[in-house]
Amino acid sequence: MMAALILDGKALAKHRESQLKSAVEALTKAGSEVPTLATILVGGDPASATYVQMKQNACQRVGMDSVKIEMPEETSTEQLLAQIEMLNKDPKICGILLQHPVPAQIDERACFDAIAIEKDVDGVTTQGFGLMSMGELAFGSATPAGIMTLLHHYDVPLAGKHAVVVGRSPILGKPMAAMLLNANATVTVCHSRTENLAALVGQADIVIGAVGQPELIKAEWIKDGAVVVDAGYHPGGIGDIDKTGLAERVMALTPVPGGVGPMTINALISQTLESARIAAQ
Amino acid sequence: MMAALILDGKALAKHRESQLKSAVEALTKAGSEVPTLATILVGGDPASATYVQMKQNACQRVGMDSVKIEMPEETSTEQLLAQIEMLNKDPKICGILLQHPVPAQIDERACFDAIAIEKDVDGVTTQGFGLMSMGELAFGSATPAGIMTLLHHYDVPLAGKHAVVVGRSPILGKPMAAMLLNANATVTVCHSRTENLAALVGQADIVIGAVGQPELIKAEWIKDGAVVVDAGYHPGGIGDIDKTGLAERVMALTPVPGGVGPMTINALISQTLESARIAAQ
Known part of the structure; x- marks a missing residue:
């Protein structure tokens, strides 16, 4: 069997950033303000702080502005x-990012849903x-949206x-399933309560690891020729999928890091530009 | 093998109507107005007219009012x-039913989404x-909500x-999948583009026929001991699932008619009462 195609999110994100940069220039030359993303970080989780910083850096690379809002750990929902x-x-502000997760005393759902849809x-x-689930226009959740861009790019x-x-x-997981269904895949959603997870994963033409547990999905479950997408990231560069030996027998796979992560950020900044474009119309 | 349990939607709906009738009486005795459902029928499709009439009759049986709005075939979206x-x-008005489908010139999605969420x-x-997909409070789509009530009733x-x-x-199909997932089932969504539909249906512990094609799902695909729910209804009392021989070998099944249909209407009027209760608080 041939070596697996590497779904190189890092390279694709870089390529798309150069396109985004040109598009931002064109927009501002046409008289629009520089698109601005507001990021909200609540509390002091170091990983979250890093993610927010990476998103701000990406804005900067493509010529967009960002506004960093930091709120203390004890912030209330109100x-x-x-x-x-x-x-x-x-x-x-044409886009708002509320970094997940927020401290436990905050009603995250209420805060997410308070974001104006045109800035979401x-x-x-x-x-x-x-809206997205029903095939209507809406910004998709950034990680699955980035994964879809990656899958489409590699045909x-x-x-x-x-x-x-x-x-x-x-x-x-939920928006990923909806996007794959919109793309006419047959979609199975598995989770912690699923019986015979191994057998279900073993049927997959496309496996999406979106469970947030280090290497919970075992390499031996995955069939030859599958497409393997790992949305997990854990300390030490480990994903949700154990990839032992997969590179020799699957059709394609995302590396960790350098696969899904860069595409998540790319989806966020692409959608921020799109919001600015809509506002400029 | 024992005979299949019949998931008797007609009987359950009748039982629940007697409870709803008492609840409506209690609500009005406490000083609230009689809950009122508005039904909108656009155009002259006889099947749609029948469905609307059945929903109005159900309101009447439980002591609720309904207002019937009929609009001509050439009605515009505006x-x-x-x-x-x-x-x-x-x-x-505490609930609004826009009978699906509407004539082709109307943007059905825009009209559905114009319904105030508290009256939906x-x-x-x-x-x-x-909201429902994320486990938040919302009225579920009536047919899958009725199916969930039926499944829960029969444990x-x-x-x-x-x-x-x-x-x-x-x-x-989409809300059914979301509700089953919320109930911790592992959920697969199949459709017209699905490859090897027979094999996927053959794995199901619970099969939901929600495709709108007469007997597209074949009895021989379904495994022994499965639970079979048929949401289809076609002329001659045919569903989406061919049930030849199933009664002797599955665990449970819904009859057509008398299974899902009555539960759909029951979900609608139950949710109308719920809306009235919330408004009365």
Whole structure:
């Protein structure tokens, strides 16, 4: 068997950033303001702080602005809602990222859903999820949206294929399943309560690791010739999928790191530009 | 093998109607107005007219009012939106049913989504779908909501079981998949583009026929001991599932008619009462 195609999210994101940079220049030359993303980080989780910084850096690389809002660990739901409301009303802000997760005392769903739909460039609102699921225009959740861009770029066949999504979180597994269904895949959603997970994963033409557990999905479950997408990232560069020996026998796979992560950020900034374009019309 | 358990939607709906009738009496005795459902029928499709009439009859049986709005075949999107807006503002109306399908010149999605979420007792808005999918409070789409009530009533085990939904329409297949996932089933969504449909249906612990094609799903595909739910209804009392011999070898099945249909209407009127209760608080 040939070596697996590497779905190189890092390279694709870099390529797309050069296109985004030109598009931002064209937009501002045409008289629009520089697109601005507001990021909200609540509390001091170092990993979250790193993710937010990476998103801001990406904005900078393509010539967009970003505004960094940092709120203390003890922030209340009401305080966060008030902050989001201010950003919703601020005409300079065309996208709002509320970094997940927020501290436990905050009603994350209420705060996500408070983001104005036209500024929901990270695709976290239930309204956006509903619209996207029904094939209507809406920004998709950034990680699955980035994965779809990656799969399309490499012409991975989806229509009629059996995609098995392991995980059902609001911003990853559920929207991933909806996007794959919109692309005419047959979609199975597995999760912690699934019986015979190994057998289901073993049927997949496309496996999506979206469970948030290090190497929970075993290499030996995955069939030869599958497409393997790993959306997990754990300390030490480990994903949700154990990839032992897969490179020699699957059709394609995403590396960790350098696969899904860069595409998540790319989806976020692409959608921020798209929001700015819509606002400029 | 024992004979299959009949999931008797007709009997369960009748039983639940007697409970609903008492609840409506209690609500009005406590000083609330009689709950009122507005039904909108656009055009002259006889099957749709029958469905609307059945829903109005059900309201009457439980002591609720209904208001019947009939609009001509040539109604425009704007005219229908204006009608919905009037009903949204009318404090006497606690639920709005827009009978699907509407004539082709109308943007059905726009009209569904114009229904105020608190009056969306038929569960057709993208906002309601998004909230329900994320486990938040919202009225579910009536047919899958009725199916869930039927499955729960007969204590059909769902958690960890493999449910295969055949069909992915906005008001049936997609919300059915989301509700089964919320009930901790492992869920596969199949559709017209699915390769090896027979093999996938053959794995199902629970099969949901939601495809709208007469007997597209063959009896021989279905494994012994499965639970078979048929949401289809076609002329001559035929469903989406060919049931030849199933009664002798599956665990449970819904009859057509008398299975899913009565539960759909029951979900609609239950949710209308629920809307009235919330408004009365």
